[in-house]
Amino acid sequence: MPNQRTSLTDALIRKLRMNAELDADDIATIERLPFTREQLAAGTFIVREGDRPSRCCLLIDGFLFRAKTTEDGKRQILSFHVPGDIPDLQSLHLHVSDHDLVALNDATVGFIPHDALHTITRTRPKVAALLWRETLIDSALFRDWIVNVSRRPAPARMAHLISELARRLDAVGLMKDDQAYLPLTQVHLADALGLTSVHVNRVLQELRKDGMMDLKDRVLRFSDAQRLEELGAFDPLYLHQHPKL
Amino acid sequence: MPNQRTSLTDALIRKLRMNAELDADDIATIERLPFTREQLAAGTFIVREGDRPSRCCLLIDGFLFRAKTTEDGKRQILSFHVPGDIPDLQSLHLHVSDHDLVALNDATVGFIPHDALHTITRTRPKVAALLWRETLIDSALFRDWIVNVSRRPAPARMAHLISELARRLDAVGLMKDDQAYLPLTQVHLADALGLTSVHVNRVLQELRKDGMMDLKDRVLRFSDAQRLEELGAFDPLYLHQHPKL
DNA sequence: CGTGGATTTGAGAGAAATCAAATCATGTGG
DNA sequence: CCACATGATTTGATTTCTCTCAAATCCACG
Numbered sequence: 319m320p321n322q323r324t325s326l327t328d329a330l331i332r333k334l335r336m337n338a339e340l341d342a343d344d345i346a347t348i349e350r351l352p353f354t355r356e357q358l359a360a361g362t363f364i365v366r367e368g369d370r371p372s373r374c375c376l377l378i379d380g381f382l383f384r385a386k387t388t389e390d391g392k393r394q395i396l397s398f399h400v401p402g403d404i405p406d407l408q409s410l411h412l413h414v415s416d417h418d419l420v421a422l423n424d425a426t427v428g429f430i431p432h433d434a435l436h437t438i439t440r441t442r443p444k445v446a447a448l449l450w451r452e453t454l455i456d457s458a459l460f461r462d463w464i465v466n467v468s469r470r471p472a473p474a475r476m477a478h479l480i481s482e483l484a485r486r487l488d489a490v491g492l493m494k495d496d497q498a499y500l501p502l503t504q505v506h507l508a509d510a511l512g513l514t515s516v517h518v519n520r521v522l523q524e525l526r527k528d529g530m531m532d533l534k535d536r537v538l539r540f541s542d543a544q545r546l547e548e549l550g551a552f553d554p555l556y557l558h559q560h561p562k563l
Numbered sequence: 564m565p566n567q568r569t570s571l572t573d574a575l576i577r578k579l580r581m582n583a584e585l586d587a588d589d590i591a592t593i594e595r596l597p598f599t600r601e602q603l604a605a606g607t608f609i610v611r612e613g614d615r616p617s618r619c620c621l622l623i624d625g626f627l628f629r630a631k632t633t634e635d636g637k638r639q640i641l642s643f644h645v646p647g648d649i650p651d652l653q654s655l656h657l658h659v660s661d662h663d664l665v666a667l668n669d670a671t672v673g674f675i676p677h678d679a680l681h682t683i684t685r686t687r688p689k690v691a692a693l694l695w696r697e698t699l700i701d702s703a704l705f706r707d708w709i710v711n712v713s714r715r716p717a718p719a720r721m722a723h724l725i726s727e728l729a730r731r732l733d734a735v736g737l738m739k740d741d742q743a744y745l746p747l748t749q750v751h752l753a754d755a756l757g758l759t760s761v762h763v764n765r766v767l768q769e770l771r772k773d774g775m776m777d778l779k780d781r782v783l784r785f786s787d788a789q790r791l792e793e794l795g796a797f798d799p800l801y802l803h804q805h806p807k808l
Numbered sequence: 809c810g811t812g813g814a815t816t817t818g819a820g821a822g823a824a825a826t827c828a829a830a831t832c833a834t835g836t837g838g
Numbered sequence: 839c840c841a842c843a844t845g846a847t848t849t850g851a852t853t854t855c856t857c858t859c860a861a862a863t864c865c866a867c868g
Contacts, residue, residue: 367800386710389796394710408703411696416703416801443685450695451656457698458653458661460705465631465639468712468757472824503846512713517824519848551634555612556661717856748814762856764816 333402334448337561344445353428358421365419371409373429377401380425386417395510402490407453423501455558462556467512472521475511478550500538574623578647579693582806589690598673603666610664616654618674622646625670631662640755647735652698668746700803707801712757717766720756723795730799741785
């Protein structure tokens with residue numbers, strides 16, 4: 319079963335706090351943000367390519383992903399999102415969405431109206447900077463994803479993706495004893511890595527046999543996280559998880 | 564030979580104006596931005612992975628690209644930049660660079676101190692929003708690049724990249740009669756597309772033979788831009804070139 | 809005119825795709 | 839509570855796109 323409950327503002331504040339010290343007023347303003355809490359079934363489209371959203375989505379519990387569909391019907395997953403993420407902040411300034419935002423599993427999200435965010439952005443420069451920074455980190459992950467799908471052979475590609483997810487899950491307290499609930503199917507992995515699901519299957523068997531990781535029944539287990547990061551040439555710099563980095 | 568001269572503020576204002584109406588005060592503030600103009604030789608590293616830049620780089624003339632180098636020495640180009648671009652705006656909030664910024668050919672740039680940009684960002688909300696938007700468009704291009712390198716066969720991949728460049732060159736007035744100065748080598752293309760230069764060579768021959776495009780002696784010629792966009796399944800939505808889109 | 813970068817050509821190897829089908833869940837409705 | 843449908847995982851055989859390795863040619867430039 320999914321996991322911990324966290325309140326909307328908790329998740330958001332924790333997230334932003336990782337990046338800088340907010341003063342009491344900032345926090346109070348964030349806590350006063352209006353929002354609508356919603357429970358979404360796995361597979362729900364939150365935003366579709368072409369939509370013009372009027373609110374942003376804060377992920378409270380569960381997982382989301384963003385994807386584009388190519389002309390010939392192939393899907394490319396662009397990012398996975400863990401609780402605390404605000405995956406469509408870009409809609410504040412990019413009015414027509416160029417991709418889909420989808421619930422990976424049953425998830426609970428909070429919708430915050432653009433209005434409110436635009437206001438907070440004008441009145442609280444520090445919060446504005448942090449939100450901007452969030453979108454820039456997003457961007458940094460995309461850059462890394464380009465390198466991953468473009469330059470690494472399948473096993474390293476998988477290792478890199480999983481290493482990234484592990485770090486991000488860990489940052490929000492969802493890794494325990496080298497394992498985490500992670501409801502990705504091999505099809506999701508294939509669509510994220512630019513591989514076919516049959517090839518993903520063979521790669522996963524290999525990594526399992528080599529004792530690096532095991533993804534089974536929706537739980538991810540690391541047997542040797544360090545060796546996995548080496549295989550994936552993983553350098554966490556691009557995650558910008560450190561405030562002053 | 565390279566091309567037109569444009570003044571720093573001209574380029575910047577033209578760029579930002581494409582996205583919204585700036586009032587006289589906004590423009591005045593931008594025009595007062597302090598900057599250092601510099602002439603850079605082809606191949607110059609403007610920022611290296613690991614650097615902590617204290618200024619942003621506005622491209623006035625020539626081309627830049629951003630790249631990451633993998634452990635095994637392969638280079639992945641993440642984006643190309645045309646005059647008017649500010650390719651390292653992200654350094655305003657991401658303090659350690661996760662990639663390199665390099666001059667593709669002899670280029671002239673203007674460096675604007677972070678200080679000045681942070682100030683303008685606090686005092687002129689409209690300009691702040693536009694700069695933020697610039698970084699979000701950046702992000703949108705990365706998303707598209709992921710799809711391109713991950714999902715399309717080599718000829719479509721090339722077609723897509725070239726179509727994007729054509730649109731962006733056109734937007735800043737650098738396409739004339741279906742041709743433009745574009746000093747990309749086949750090695751650059753290979754590094755951008757995740758292919759080898761020998762394969763790039765064969766793909767280019769094919770596209771030339773099929774009468775779609777021709778890149779020779781640093782000038783790009785379109786024989787059939789529309790067919791090229793079809794081949795590359797190019798949809799300009801993600802460029803967000805339209806203010807209200 | 810020599811040197812190094814850029815482009816081109818050829819032959820062979822390899823990683824991942826494709827095609828096809830079996831097995832294994834899981835969840836729903838009768 | 840079983841029967842059936844649907845989705846996820848697994849396996850095998852074959853194909854294909856792109857890489858690798860090698861070498862020749864071209865070309866700009868000092």
